[in-house]
Amino acid sequence: MEYFEDMVVGTRHSFGSYAVTREEVIDFASKYDPQAFHLDDAEAAKTHFGRLSASGWHTCAMTMAMLVENMKSRKHAGLGSPGVDNLRWIKPVYPGDTLRVESELIEKRRSKSRPEMGLIKTHMNTFNQNDEVVMEMTSNAMVSVRDQSAPIEE
Amino acid sequence: MEYFEDMVVGTRHSFGSYAVTREEVIDFASKYDPQAFHLDDAEAAKTHFGRLSASGWHTCAMTMAMLVENMKSRKHAGLGSPGVDNLRWIKPVYPGDTLRVESELIEKRRSKSRPEMGLIKTHMNTFNQNDEVVMEMTSNAMVSVRDQSAPIEE
Numbered sequence: 001m002e003y004f005e006d007m008v009v010g011t012r013h014s015f016g017s018y019a020v021t022r023e024e025v026i027d028f029a030s031k032y033d034p035q036a037f038h039l040d041d042a043e044a045a046k047t048h049f050g051r052l053s054a055s056g057w058h059t060c061a062m063t064m065a066m067l068v069e070n071m072k073s074r075k076h077a078g079l080g081s082p083g084v085d086n087l088r089w090i091k092p093v094y095p096g097d098t099l100r101v102e103s104e105l106i107e108k109r110r111s112k113s114r115p116e117m118g119l120i121k122t123h124m125n126t127f128n129q130n131d132e133v134v135m136e137m138t139s140n141a142m143v144s145v146r147d148q149s150a151p152i153e154e
Numbered sequence: 155m156e157y158f159e160d161m162v163v164g165t166r167h168s169f170g171s172y173a174v175t176r177e178e179v180i181d182f183a184s185k186y187d188p189q190a191f192h193l194d195d196a197e198a199a200k201t202h203f204g205r206l207s208a209s210g211w212h213t214c215a216m217t218m219a220m221l222v223e224n225m226k227s228r229k230h231a232g233l234g235s236p237g238v239d240n241l242r243w244i245k246p247v248y249p250g251d252t253l254r255v256e257s258e259l260i261e262k263r264r265s266k267s268r269p270e271m272g273l274i275k276t277h278m279n280t281f282n283q284n285d286e287v288v289m290e291m292t293s294n295a296m297v298s299v300r301d302q303s304a305p306i307e308e
Contacts, residue, residue: 032215034222035232047233056235057218061186061211068188078189081200081210083242089235 002076003122003146004108004118012104015073016066020093028058040141053092059099059135062154063126066101079117087137091128098129106138110145110152117142157300158228158272160264166258169227170220174208176249207246213253213289214241217280220255233271233296241291245282252283260292264299264306271296286289 016072029038036043044052054062071078093099107121120143126135183192187209190197198206208216225232247253261275274297280289 032219057211057215060214064211065186080203081241081243086237086239087241088237136168
Protein backbone atom coordinates (compact mmCIF):
# COMPACT_ATOMS: atom_id res chain seq x y z
CA MET A 1 0.00 0.00 0.00
CA GLU A 2 1.31 3.43 -0.97
CA TYR A 3 0.94 6.01 1.83
CA PHE A 4 1.56 9.74 2.09
CA GLU A 5 5.04 9.10 3.53
CA ASP A 6 6.04 7.09 0.43
CA MET A 7 5.30 9.89 -2.02
CA VAL A 8 8.21 12.03 -3.26
CA VAL A 9 7.70 15.46 -4.78
CA GLY A 10 8.98 15.47 -8.35
CA THR A 11 7.97 11.85 -9.03
CA ARG A 12 6.51 11.37 -12.50
CA HIS A 13 4.19 8.68 -13.76
CA SER A 14 3.28 7.91 -17.36
CA PHE A 15 0.26 5.69 -17.86
CA GLY A 16 -2.87 4.77 -19.73
CA SER A 17 -4.01 4.03 -23.24
CA TYR A 18 -7.63 4.97 -23.84
CA ALA A 19 -9.14 4.47 -27.28
CA VAL A 20 -11.77 7.14 -27.90
CA THR A 21 -14.70 5.70 -29.84
CA ARG A 22 -17.35 7.57 -31.79
CA GLU A 23 -20.06 5.58 -30.00
CA GLU A 24 -18.79 6.59 -26.56
CA VAL A 25 -18.30 10.26 -27.57
CA ILE A 26 -21.93 10.48 -28.72
CA ASP A 27 -23.25 8.48 -25.76
CA PHE A 28 -21.52 10.74 -23.19
CA ALA A 29 -22.50 13.95 -25.00
CA SER A 30 -26.13 12.82 -25.40
CA LYS A 31 -26.42 12.41 -21.64
CA TYR A 32 -24.30 15.26 -20.34
CA ASP A 33 -23.23 17.76 -23.01
CA PRO A 34 -25.71 17.72 -25.91
CA GLN A 35 -24.22 20.63 -27.85
CA ALA A 36 -24.40 20.12 -31.61
CA PHE A 37 -20.61 19.97 -32.15
CA HIS A 38 -20.42 16.92 -29.82
CA LEU A 39 -23.29 15.09 -31.52
CA ASP A 40 -23.48 15.86 -35.22
CA ASP A 41 -20.80 15.72 -37.93
CA ALA A 42 -22.32 18.43 -40.12
CA GLU A 43 -22.82 20.86 -37.23
CA ALA A 44 -19.30 20.18 -35.92
CA ALA A 45 -17.83 20.93 -39.36
CA LYS A 46 -19.22 24.49 -39.14
CA THR A 47 -17.34 25.22 -35.90
CA HIS A 48 -13.68 25.73 -34.97
CA PHE A 49 -13.63 22.08 -33.78
CA GLY A 50 -13.69 21.07 -37.48
CA ARG A 51 -15.33 17.72 -36.79
CA LEU A 52 -17.16 15.76 -34.12
CA SER A 53 -15.23 16.08 -30.85
CA ALA A 54 -15.59 14.77 -27.32
CA SER A 55 -17.07 16.84 -24.51
CA GLY A 56 -14.32 18.31 -22.34
CA TRP A 57 -16.00 16.64 -19.37
CA HIS A 58 -15.73 13.34 -21.20
CA THR A 59 -11.98 13.92 -21.55
CA CYS A 60 -11.87 14.51 -17.77
CA ALA A 61 -13.76 11.27 -17.21
CA MET A 62 -11.49 9.25 -19.54
CA THR A 63 -8.42 10.75 -17.83
CA MET A 64 -9.86 9.78 -14.43
CA ALA A 65 -10.39 6.22 -15.67
CA MET A 66 -6.68 6.01 -16.56
CA LEU A 67 -5.68 7.61 -13.25
CA VAL A 68 -7.73 5.20 -11.13
CA GLU A 69 -6.25 2.24 -13.02
CA ASN A 70 -2.77 3.63 -12.30
CA MET A 71 -3.59 4.23 -8.62
CA LYS A 72 -4.77 0.63 -8.28
CA SER A 73 -1.60 -0.70 -9.92
CA ARG A 74 0.43 1.29 -7.32
CA LYS A 75 -1.85 0.14 -4.46
CA HIS A 76 -2.40 3.83 -3.78
CA ALA A 77 -5.47 4.32 -1.60
CA GLY A 78 -6.91 7.72 -2.44
CA LEU A 79 -9.42 9.26 -0.05
CA GLY A 80 -11.04 11.49 -2.65
CA SER A 81 -10.32 14.97 -3.95
CA PRO A 82 -11.25 18.45 -2.78
CA GLY A 83 -10.95 19.76 -6.33
CA VAL A 84 -8.93 20.82 -9.33
CA ASP A 85 -7.05 24.04 -10.12
CA ASN A 86 -6.76 25.35 -13.66
CA LEU A 87 -8.36 22.70 -15.81
CA ARG A 88 -7.58 23.55 -19.45
CA TRP A 89 -8.99 21.96 -22.61
CA ILE A 90 -6.19 22.73 -25.04
CA LYS A 91 -7.01 20.75 -28.17
CA PRO A 92 -10.15 18.89 -29.27
CA VAL A 93 -10.33 15.14 -28.65
CA TYR A 94 -11.70 13.22 -31.65
CA PRO A 95 -13.13 9.73 -32.12
CA GLY A 96 -10.20 7.54 -33.16
CA ASP A 97 -7.76 9.28 -30.80
CA THR A 98 -5.86 7.29 -28.19
CA LEU A 99 -5.20 9.14 -24.95
CA ARG A 100 -2.51 8.73 -22.30
CA VAL A 101 -1.48 10.66 -19.19
CA GLU A 102 1.73 12.01 -17.66
CA SER A 103 1.62 13.18 -14.06
CA GLU A 104 4.06 14.89 -11.70
CA LEU A 105 3.68 15.22 -7.94
CA ILE A 106 4.35 18.91 -7.31
CA GLU A 107 3.43 19.42 -3.63
CA LYS A 108 2.60 17.43 -0.50
CA ARG A 109 1.66 18.42 3.06
CA ARG A 110 -0.02 16.89 6.10
CA SER A 111 -3.48 18.12 6.91
CA LYS A 112 -3.44 20.09 10.18
CA SER A 113 -7.14 19.57 10.88
CA ARG A 114 -7.11 15.85 9.94
CA PRO A 115 -3.71 14.38 10.88
CA GLU A 116 -4.66 11.01 9.37
CA MET A 117 -4.65 12.66 5.93
CA GLY A 118 -2.08 14.17 3.64
CA LEU A 119 -2.86 16.56 0.80
CA ILE A 120 -1.08 16.16 -2.50
CA LYS A 121 -1.07 18.33 -5.61
CA THR A 122 -0.40 16.68 -8.97
CA HIS A 123 0.04 18.26 -12.39
CA MET A 124 -1.44 16.10 -15.14
CA ASN A 125 -1.17 16.33 -18.90
CA THR A 126 -3.42 14.23 -21.12
CA PHE A 127 -1.89 13.55 -24.55
CA ASN A 128 -3.26 12.22 -27.81
CA GLN A 129 -1.49 9.72 -30.09
CA ASN A 130 0.44 12.58 -31.74
CA ASP A 131 1.96 13.56 -28.36
CA GLU A 132 -0.09 16.75 -28.34
CA VAL A 133 -1.38 17.88 -24.95
CA VAL A 134 -5.17 17.89 -25.23
CA MET A 135 -5.90 18.71 -21.58
CA GLU A 136 -4.01 19.76 -18.48
CA MET A 137 -4.98 20.20 -14.86
CA THR A 138 -3.54 20.50 -11.39
CA SER A 139 -5.48 18.15 -9.16
CA ASN A 140 -5.65 18.00 -5.39
CA ALA A 141 -6.10 14.73 -3.53
CA MET A 142 -6.29 13.39 -0.01
CA VAL A 143 -4.18 10.33 0.86
CA SER A 144 -3.78 8.16 3.96
CA VAL A 145 -0.93 8.80 6.38
CA ARG A 146 0.77 5.61 7.61
CA ASP A 147 2.01 6.98 10.95
CA GLN A 148 -0.67 9.30 12.21
CA SER A 149 1.23 9.96 15.45
CA ALA A 150 4.19 11.51 13.60
CA PRO A 151 4.46 15.27 14.22
CA ILE A 152 3.25 17.58 11.46
CA GLU A 153 6.21 19.47 10.03
CA GLU A 154 5.72 23.10 9.06
CA MET B 155 -30.12 34.25 -30.30
CA GLU B 156 -28.08 35.48 -27.34
CA TYR B 157 -24.76 37.06 -28.39
CA PHE B 158 -21.77 38.40 -26.49
CA GLU B 159 -23.18 41.94 -26.71
CA ASP B 160 -26.39 40.87 -24.91
CA MET B 161 -24.60 39.53 -21.84
CA VAL B 162 -24.39 41.74 -18.76
CA VAL B 163 -21.83 41.20 -16.01
CA GLY B 164 -23.62 40.48 -12.74
CA THR B 165 -26.51 38.62 -14.37
CA ARG B 166 -27.57 35.55 -12.39
CA HIS B 167 -29.37 32.46 -13.58
CA SER B 168 -30.93 29.75 -11.46
CA PHE B 169 -31.78 26.52 -13.26
CA GLY B 170 -31.99 22.76 -13.37
CA SER B 171 -33.41 19.91 -11.37
CA TYR B 172 -31.39 16.73 -11.73
CA ALA B 173 -32.44 13.63 -9.81
CA VAL B 174 -29.35 11.59 -8.93
CA THR B 175 -30.09 7.89 -9.14
CA ARG B 176 -28.14 5.02 -7.62
CA GLU B 177 -28.09 3.26 -10.98
CA GLU B 178 -26.51 6.25 -12.74
CA VAL B 179 -23.97 6.84 -9.94
CA ILE B 180 -22.75 3.25 -10.20
CA ASP B 181 -22.85 3.24 -14.01
CA PHE B 182 -20.72 6.41 -14.28
CA ALA B 183 -18.26 5.28 -11.60
CA SER B 184 -17.91 1.81 -13.14
CA LYS B 185 -16.81 3.37 -16.42
CA TYR B 186 -14.77 6.35 -15.25
CA ASP B 187 -14.04 6.38 -11.52
CA PRO B 188 -14.13 2.83 -10.14
CA GLN B 189 -12.97 3.67 -6.62
CA ALA B 190 -14.67 1.51 -3.96
CA PHE B 191 -16.50 4.41 -2.28
CA HIS B 192 -18.31 5.18 -5.57
CA LEU B 193 -19.33 1.56 -6.16
CA ASP B 194 -19.92 -0.33 -2.94
CA ASP B 195 -22.08 0.55 0.09
CA ALA B 196 -19.97 -1.33 2.63
CA GLU B 197 -16.69 0.17 1.38
CA ALA B 198 -18.19 3.66 1.27
CA ALA B 199 -19.37 3.32 4.88
CA LYS B 200 -15.73 2.93 6.00
CA THR B 201 -14.72 6.27 4.48
CA HIS B 202 -15.41 9.92 5.30
CA PHE B 203 -18.08 9.88 2.57
CA GLY B 204 -20.23 7.78 4.95
CA ARG B 205 -22.16 6.11 2.15
CA LEU B 206 -22.13 5.55 -1.60
CA SER B 207 -21.47 8.89 -3.34
CA ALA B 208 -21.17 10.10 -6.91
CA SER B 209 -17.81 10.65 -8.61
CA GLY B 210 -16.90 14.33 -8.60
CA TRP B 211 -16.57 14.10 -12.38
CA HIS B 212 -20.12 12.78 -12.49
CA THR B 213 -21.26 15.88 -10.58
CA CYS B 214 -19.46 17.98 -13.22
CA ALA B 215 -21.24 16.05 -15.98
CA MET B 216 -24.68 16.44 -14.35
CA THR B 217 -24.03 20.16 -13.83
CA MET B 218 -23.07 20.47 -17.51
CA ALA B 219 -26.31 18.73 -18.53
CA MET B 220 -28.29 21.38 -16.61
CA LEU B 221 -26.15 24.18 -18.06
CA VAL B 222 -26.61 23.05 -21.66
CA GLU B 223 -30.37 22.81 -21.13
CA ASN B 224 -30.34 26.37 -19.76
CA MET B 225 -28.17 27.64 -22.65
CA LYS B 226 -30.63 26.14 -25.14
CA SER B 227 -33.61 27.75 -23.39
CA ARG B 228 -31.82 31.14 -23.70
CA LYS B 229 -30.84 30.43 -27.34
CA HIS B 230 -27.27 30.99 -26.24
CA ALA B 231 -24.85 29.60 -28.80
CA GLY B 232 -21.70 28.59 -26.96
CA LEU B 233 -18.54 27.96 -28.95
CA GLY B 234 -16.94 25.71 -26.36
CA SER B 235 -14.75 26.32 -23.35
CA PRO B 236 -11.01 26.77 -22.84
CA GLY B 237 -11.29 25.50 -19.28
CA VAL B 238 -12.29 25.89 -15.66
CA ASP B 239 -10.62 27.68 -12.76
CA ASN B 240 -10.88 26.38 -9.19
CA LEU B 241 -13.24 23.46 -9.41
CA ARG B 242 -14.13 22.45 -5.84
CA TRP B 243 -16.04 19.39 -4.65
CA ILE B 244 -17.40 20.68 -1.38
CA LYS B 245 -19.84 18.04 -0.19
CA PRO B 246 -20.55 14.49 -1.36
CA VAL B 247 -23.44 13.94 -3.80
CA TYR B 248 -25.57 10.93 -2.89
CA PRO B 249 -28.12 8.83 -4.77
CA GLY B 250 -31.50 10.35 -4.02
CA ASP B 251 -30.17 13.94 -4.12
CA THR B 252 -31.68 16.47 -6.51
CA LEU B 253 -29.21 18.99 -7.89
CA ARG B 254 -29.70 22.52 -9.23
CA VAL B 255 -27.36 25.32 -10.34
CA GLU B 256 -26.96 29.04 -9.72
CA SER B 257 -24.64 30.98 -12.02
CA GLU B 258 -23.34 34.54 -12.14
CA LEU B 259 -21.56 36.17 -15.07
CA ILE B 260 -18.50 37.74 -13.47
CA GLU B 261 -16.39 38.91 -16.44
CA LYS B 262 -16.61 39.43 -20.23
CA ARG B 263 -14.13 40.59 -22.83
CA ARG B 264 -13.67 40.40 -26.61
CA SER B 265 -10.94 38.12 -27.86
CA LYS B 266 -8.12 40.16 -29.41
CA SER B 267 -6.84 37.31 -31.55
CA ARG B 268 -10.33 36.16 -32.68
CA PRO B 269 -12.59 39.23 -32.95
CA GLU B 270 -15.60 37.03 -33.78
CA MET B 271 -15.44 35.62 -30.26
CA GLY B 272 -16.01 36.92 -26.77
CA LEU B 273 -14.70 35.29 -23.63
CA ILE B 274 -16.93 35.07 -20.58
CA LYS B 275 -16.21 33.92 -17.03
CA THR B 276 -19.07 32.48 -14.98
CA HIS B 277 -19.13 31.44 -11.35
CA MET B 278 -21.35 28.42 -10.77
CA ASN B 279 -22.61 26.78 -7.61
CA THR B 280 -24.26 23.37 -7.71
CA PHE B 281 -26.69 22.83 -4.81
CA ASN B 282 -28.42 19.78 -3.40
CA GLN B 283 -32.05 19.65 -2.22
CA ASN B 284 -30.99 21.00 1.20
CA ASP B 285 -29.57 24.14 -0.43
CA GLU B 286 -26.05 23.05 0.43
CA VAL B 287 -23.37 23.87 -2.14
CA VAL B 288 -21.94 20.53 -3.27
CA MET B 289 -19.64 21.90 -6.00
CA GLU B 290 -18.42 25.25 -7.24
CA MET B 291 -16.37 26.33 -10.21
CA THR B 292 -15.44 29.34 -12.28
CA SER B 293 -15.87 28.38 -15.91
CA ASN B 294 -14.58 30.11 -19.01
CA ALA B 295 -16.49 30.04 -22.27
CA MET B 296 -16.32 31.40 -25.80
CA VAL B 297 -19.41 33.04 -27.26
CA SER B 298 -20.29 34.53 -30.65
CA VAL B 299 -20.03 38.27 -31.23
CA ARG B 300 -22.96 39.74 -33.18
CA ASP B 301 -21.11 42.72 -34.68
CA GLN B 302 -17.62 41.52 -35.46
CA SER B 303 -16.66 44.87 -36.98
CA ALA B 304 -17.18 46.73 -33.70
CA PRO B 305 -13.93 47.99 -32.19
CA ILE B 306 -12.46 45.99 -29.31
CA GLU B 307 -12.56 48.10 -26.14
CA GLU B 308 -9.62 47.88 -23.76
